[in-house]
Amino acid sequence: MISAAELRAFLHRLPGVDEVGAGERAARLATRSIKTSAKAEAIDLAISMVDLTTLEGADTPGKVRALCAKAARPDPLDAGVPRVAAVCVYPDRVDVAVEALKGTGIGVASVATAFPSGRAPLEAKLVDTRAAVEAGASEIDMVIDRGAFLSGDLLKVYEEIVAVKDACGDAHLKVILETGELVTLDNVRRASWLAMRAGADFIKTSTGKVSPAATLPVTLVMLEAVRDFRAETGRQVGVKPAGGIRTTKDAIKYLVLVNETAGPDWLTPEWFRLGASSLLNDLLMQRRKLTTGVYSGPDYFSQD
Amino acid sequence: MVFEYAPAPESRDVVDIRASYGLFIGGEFTDGHGDPFKSINPADETVLAEIATANAADVDRAVKAARTAFDKVWGPMPGRERAKYLYRIARILQERARELAVLESIDNGKPIRESRDVDVPLAAAHFFYHAGWADKLGHAGFGADPRPIGVAGQVIPWNFPLLMLAWKIAPALACGNTVVLKPAETTPLTALLFADICRQADLPPGVVNIVTGAGDTGRLLVEHEGVGKVAFTGSTEVGRLIARSAAGTGKKLTLELGGKAANIVYDDAPLDQAVEGIVNGIFFNQGHVCCAGSRLLVQETIADELLDRLKARMATLRIGDPLDKNTDVGAINSAEQLERIRALAAVGEQEGAERWSPPCELPERGFWFAPTVFTGVSQSHRVVQEEIFGPVLSALTFRTPDEAVAKANNTPYGLSAGIWTEKGSRMLWTAERLRAGVVWANTFNKFDPASPFGGYKESGFGREGGRHGLEAYLDV
Numbered sequence: 001m002i003s004a005a006e007l008r009a010f011l012h013r014l015p016g017v018d019e020v021g022a023g024e025r026a027a028r029l030a031t032r033s034i035k036t037s038a039k040a041e042a043i044d045l046a047i048s049m050v051d052l053t054t055l056e057g058a059d060t061p062g063k064v065r066a067l068c069a070k071a072a073r074p075d076p077l078d079a080g081v082p083r084v085a086a087v088c089v090y091p092d093r094v095d096v097a098v099e100a101l102k103g104t105g106i107g108v109a110s111v112a113t114a115f116p117s118g119r120a121p122l123e124a125k126l127v128d129t130r131a132a133v134e135a136g137a138s139e140i141d142m143v144i145d146r147g148a149f150l151s152g153d154l155l156k157v158y159e160e161i162v163a164v165k166d167a168c169g170d171a172h173l174k175v176i177l178e179t180g181e182l183v184t185l186d187n188v189r190r191a192s193w194l195a196m197r198a199g200a201d202f203i204k205t206s207t208g209k210v211s212p213a214a215t216l217p218v219t220l221v222m223l224e225a226v227r228d229f230r231a232e233t234g235r236q237v238g239v240k241p242a243g244g245i246r247t248t249k250d251a252i253k254y255l256v257l258v259n260e261t262a263g264p265d266w267l268t269p270e271w272f273r274l275g276a277s278s279l280l281n282d283l284l285m286q287r288r289k290l291t292t293g294v295y296s297g298p299d300y301f302s303q304d
Numbered sequence: 305m306v307f308e309y310a311p312a313p314e315s316r317d318v319v320d321i322r323a324s325y326g327l328f329i330g331g332e333f334t335d336g337h338g339d340p341f342k343s344i345n346p347a348d349e350t351v352l353a354e355i356a357t358a359n360a361a362d363v364d365r366a367v368k369a370a371r372t373a374f375d376k377v378w379g380p381m382p383g384r385e386r387a388k389y390l391y392r393i394a395r396i397l398q399e400r401a402r403e404l405a406v407l408e409s410i411d412n413g414k415p416i417r418e419s420r421d422v423d424v425p426l427a428a429a430h431f432f433y434h435a436g437w438a439d440k441l442g443h444a445g446f447g448a449d450p451r452p453i454g455v456a457g458q459v460i461p462w463n464f465p466l467l468m469l470a471w472k473i474a475p476a477l478a479c480g481n482t483v484v485l486k487p488a489e490t491t492p493l494t495a496l497l498f499a500d501i502c503r504q505a506d507l508p509p510g511v512v513n514i515v516t517g518a519g520d521t522g523r524l525l526v527e528h529e530g531v532g533k534v535a536f537t538g539s540t541e542v543g544r545l546i547a548r549s550a551a552g553t554g555k556k557l558t559l560e561l562g563g564k565a566a567n568i569v570y571d572d573a574p575l576d577q578a579v580e581g582i583v584n585g586i587f588f589n590q591g592h593v594c595c596a597g598s599r600l601l602v603q604e605t606i607a608d609e610l611l612d613r614l615k616a617r618m619a620t621l622r623i624g625d626p627l628d629k630n631t632d633v634g635a636i637n638s639a640e641q642l643e644r645i646r647a648l649a650a651v652g653e654q655e656g657a658e659r660w661s662p663p664c665e666l667p668e669r670g671f672w673f674a675p676t677v678f679t680g681v682s683q684s685h686r687v688v689q690e691e692i693f694g695p696v697l698s699a700l701t702f703r704t705p706d707e708a709v710a711k712a713n714n715t716p717y718g719l720s721a722g723i724w725t726e727k728g729s730r731m732l733w734t735a736e737r738l739r740a741g742v743v744w745a746n747t748f749n750k751f752d753p754a755s756p757f758g759g760y761k762e763s764g765f766g767r768e769g770g771r772h773g774l775e776a777y778l779d780v
Contacts, residue, residue, distance in 0.1 A: 016726040018746050021577030031417060033312035033629035045305060224576050259307045260620050267305040 002197075004155040011154060011193060017185035017221055026216035032256045039252070043287045044082050046251040046279075047074060049269045051109055051240065053088040053277050054304075055116075055208065061096045064089055066304045068100035075284050075301075078291070084280065085269040086139055090115070091132035098136035109139035109174070113164055116178075116207035118143040122160060129167040140164070141174040143207060146181045149191060157191075161198035174202035174240055174273075179218045180210040188218050192225035202238040208275065213243025216257060223261040239266065242275025248286040251279060309622075312629040314416045318403045321410075321493065324354040327362055327516060328499035330369035331509025336362050338517055343492055346413035347626050347635040347670040355492050358515035360524050363484070366513040367530040370455040370482040373510030378482050379452060383439035390435035390477060392505040397428040397470075400501065404494055408466055409626040411493040413635030413671070414589050416627050426751055427470035430769070433753035434478035437774060441479065444771050450778040452480030453556060457531035459522040459546075460495075461538045462488035462637050463592040463693075469495050471768050472535050473512060474753075479777035481533065482511045486525050488538075489518045490638045523549070531555060533777060537594070540691075540717075540762050558766025558776045560594065560758060562691040563719030566712035567597035567748065568734060570705075571606045573724035577746065579613045582697070585722060585748040587621060587633055587675050591695040592641070594763070595720035597748055599688060600677075600699040601708050607701045611679065614699075618675050619662035633695060636671040645673050645694035652678050652687035657698075683714055691717070705730065709737045718760025722748045741767075 002010075034042055052071045054063060068087055075081040086107035087097050097108045110132035114120035120128075129140055142164045148156040165173050175195040179188050195203050203222055206213035219241045226237045239262070241254055251274055258266050266272050281301045289295050324340070326333040336356025343352045358366065378386070397404065404427075405419040414423070442448050456476045460468040465487055476483045487495035495514050502512045515521055519542070526534045527549050533556040536546050540561040550557045567585050569578050585597025602610050626634035636642040653659050657678040666672040677697045681688050688698045702708040712721055721740040725731050735743045741759045744750060751757070756767035766776050 015573070015575040018574040018577040018726075021574065021580055021746065025577070025580050031421070031629070032309065034309060035312050036310045038308060038310035041307065045307075221576075255307065264306050267307055 002158070007154050007158055007194070011190040014189055014193060017189055019185050019217070022185055022217045022220055026220045026257065029256050029260055030216060030253045034252050034256065040287070040290050042252045042255050043248060043283050043290070045267065046248070046255060046274060047283050047287075048082040048085060049272055049274050050084040050280055050283075051086045051088045051242070051273045051275045052084045052280060053208070053242070053275055055088070055090060055111060059090060059093055061093070063304070064093045064096045065100045068097055068106075070280070070302060070304050071106050072101065072104045074280060075288070078288070081284065081287065085273055088141065088275065091128055091135065091137070094132050094135035094137045107138045108136060109141055110135075110137035111141045111143075111207075113142040115141070115143050116209040118145050119147070122163060125160065126163060126167045129164050133167070133169055133171050137171055139172045139174060140168050141176055141204060143176045143178060144191065144195065146178050149182065149187070154194060158194055158198045161195055161200060165199040172201040173199065174204045175200040176204045176207055176242075178207055178210055179205050180212045185217060185221050188221045189225055192222050193229065196225070196229045196237050200237060202240050202273070204240040204242055204275065206241075206243040208243035214241030214245055214275075216253060219254060220257055220261055223258060223266070226266070227262045236265070236271060238271040238273065240273040240275055245274055245276045246278050247282050251283065309630050311625070313625060314406055314409075314627045314629055316406060316410070316627065319407045319410065321353055321407070324356070325492070325496050325516070326356045327358050327366065328496065328512070328514040329362070329366045330513070331503065333499070336516065338362070338521070341489060341518065343411060343490065345410050346637050347667070349669055352411060352493065355516045357517040358521045358524070363515055363521065363524040363528055366484045366515050367455055367457070367525075367528050369510040370484050370513050371530055373508055374452075374454055374482040377508040378477070378511050379480055381480075383441060383480070386477060386480065387435045387438035389505055389507050390431050390438060390474065393501060393507070394428045394431035394435060396501050396504055397424065397431060401425070401428070404466060404497060406627065407497055408494050409634070412462065412465060412491050413626050413637050415631040415634040416629055417631065418589060423464055423467045426753070427467045430470040430474045430753045434474035438478040441774065441778070444774050446775060446778050446780040450479075450780050453777060453779050454481060454532035455530055456481045456483045456533040456535060456777065457525045457528060458483055458485040458535045459526060459538065460485065460487055462491040463589060463594070465491040466494040466498065468537050469498055471537075475768070475773050476533075476777050477511065479774060481777050484513045484515060484525055484531070486515050486517065486522050489516070492516045526550065529553075535776065536560070543764060556776065558758075558768070559764035560766070560768060561762060561764040562717055563594045563596065563759065563763050564599060564689070564691050564715045564717045565595055565597045565720040565722065565740065566599045566601050567722040568708045568712060568724065569600065569602040569606070569610060570723075570725040570727070570730060571603040572726045574726060574746065575606070575610065575613060578610070578724040579617050581722060581724060581746070581748040582614055583617055583621070586697040587695050588749050590633055590636055590673070592637060592693055593749065595742060595749065597720070597722050598692060598697060599712075600697055601702050601711055602699060603708075604701040604703050611677075611699060614677065615660065615662070618677070621662065621664075621675055623664050623672070623674065624667060633675060636673050636694065639671055641693065642671040642673060645692055645696060648687060648690060648692045649676060649696055652681070652685065655685050655687070657681045657685055657687060683711060689715065705734060709734060713737075713739050716762040719763035720744065
């Protein structure tokens with residue numbers, strides 16, 4: 001185990017992030033022009049990376065089943081469309097999703113640990129996690145204790161992740177940093193390293209419940225972190241921007257960012273995910289435009 | 305997965321290059337009487353157009369046209385009226401931005417991303433900025449009613465053809481002068497398109513005159529006795545000749561010459577952004593930048609890590625068709641410049657430096673040079689001392705801030721410098737001691753019309769841009 005002082009010293013020795021420079025780099029990569037065959041490839045890749053998400057208090061079993069049907073067959077008229085990576089739901093809807101997705105190979109991700117605020121006793125968070133895993137979730141999206149992080153109690157954040165990782169068993173652990181509450185890119189880099197050292201399989205930007213959610217500069221810094229972490233430790237960690245990614249154009253910007261920052265090794269659903277809901281329909285619309293040459297309206301794609 | 309970007313070329317249809325171009329004198333395109341020359345596309349060596357050469361009589365005609373316009377129209381015109389023309393030119397530059405950017409990339413070889421996002425918007429910004437000054441010169445700190453000089457003779461380089469034109473013409477016109485400008489012989493096309501923009505803006509004939517030709521035409525222009533102000537951007541070698549010819553004539557002179565800028569990276573620097581800054585510092589515009597950060601000075605404790613990161617980043621640079629929107633590094637501007645870069649890089653190897661370039665395929669036709677970094681070099685190597693004006697970086701190390709400053713200043717040049725550190729006090733301490741006209745901190749190659757630009761020592765004298773830049777075009 002690491003001591004509080006060691007952890008703090010380690011995280012504060014990481015090179016700083018210049019906000020202006022990181023913003024410029026992300027903005028420049030966003031001007032890449034991805035057209036024709038590259039665009040077609042990117043759209044299919046993006047679809048296969050989507051964690052199709054519904055995280056509403058009003059979620060019903062019916063709604064989750066509808067989402068699962070969409071996940072397995074995003075475009076019923078075109079069997080060439082890849083399936084999405086996973087469906088992401090609240091813990092008490094995991095059983096419905098597992099049942100609906102049986103045999104599809106699509107993962108079931110569950111948020112846990114008192115999502116989205118994370119303001120609950122550790123015991124409650126662990127119960128939450130175990131319940132989701134027992135119901136069949138293959139991936140757990142936990143939130144960190146941002147209050148502890150911002151107050152400097154880094155060890156508490158670390159130990160919680162270690163405990164949740166342990167409760168996950170074989171399920172993959174995605175650690176949500178909620179970068180909109182961490183605010184600075186220095187914090188994003190430190191939180192990324194903290195989560196990776198604590199055992200995260202993935203680091204994820206946001207819950208989607210706080211604005212701003214995923215942004216390009218934040219994702220850039222996280223991609224740099226996973227790149228550097230692998231160079232140092234040999235272990236590869238995935239990245240998942242979530243929230244606010246709504247258009248194909250946005251999704252392609254993220255793929256370019258991955259390609260030119262962490263590199264092609266991350267360009268698979270195993271190592272990069274897009275947490276989104278409305279994005280999928282835009283990807284499908286753009287895909288049909290590329291294959292048929294004409295735009296079809298939003299009414300030709302199911303609203304789930 | 306390997307994510308290949310499909311070609312994304314910007315369309316050439318927006319530009320209409322004529323087979324031949326004359327000289328723009330007194331508001332009209334007229335024949336030149338020297339031997340015409342050809343401008344080629346450095347990316348594929350195709351001939352773009354035949355360009356007239358101005359001989360002594362042509363230059364004389366241009367200066368007289370400028371003098372007449374100064375005496376009769378532009379000089380007496382109130383500043384607020386001159387401003388209207390400058391605003392109009394600025395707006396037309398924006399309206400025709402795509403045309404200008406494509407033409408610039410074709411004639412110069414620079415990536416369309418840069419001509420589109422840097423050269424053309426900044427050129428327009430210079431006209432907007434100086435339009436604002438035209439009726440406020442009495443508040444610029446040069447007296448209540450500072451007077452213009454008369455005719456300005458301006459000679460500009462090939463690295464930022466339209467932008468350097470804007471740096472020269474906008475302040476000259478704002479202050480009430482008229483100009484005769486000679487663009488570089490390898491990149492005259494955007495200047496000639498600018499002539500068309502002057503007509504579109506109804507600028508009175510003779511206020512802007514453009515004479516094309518090689519070094520001889522430039523010499524005739526700066527030595528012409530009707531020219532009251534000489535402005536030159538280019539090599540230190542030619543700058544010396546101009547300074548000699550202007551000496552004792554009473555002509556006002558500003559020179560913006562070469563550089564060998566140090567980019568200092570302390571061990572507490574934001575590393576990823578420093579790497580970007582180093583890349584931007586030396587590979588922006590193929591390194592054809594007088595203020596390029598061509599000497600990397602990195603603190604020894606992080607040298608290996610930084611160089612590893614730099615090389616990894618260099619391997620992602622996309623080199624090729626300047627008109628492709630995804631190109632990062634375009635073509636070297638001319639065969640002559642390519643030869644010079646190759647020769648100096650060869651010297652670097654002979655002197656024992658370690659040369660590294662990322663694996664990259666260069667197009668067969670045209671002038672190309674892979675991004676290159678030299679390590680294992682010292683202050684006494686020629687690649688460290690001489691301006692290469694190409695995508696070639698020399699990486700040196702230092703141990704203490706004093707040593708960094710000493711090495712940074714140990715050059716006959718002094719145009720720009722960069723500092724990378726998260727510590728504000730060290731940043732300011734270093735900036736105070738650097739003998740360079742521009743010092744960037746945690747960034748590089750940032751330009752703004754409100755910020756004066758110019759050099760120390762053999763990088764020239766006088767400032768361009770900002771309030772300070774007005775002085776060069778006022779009789780003060």
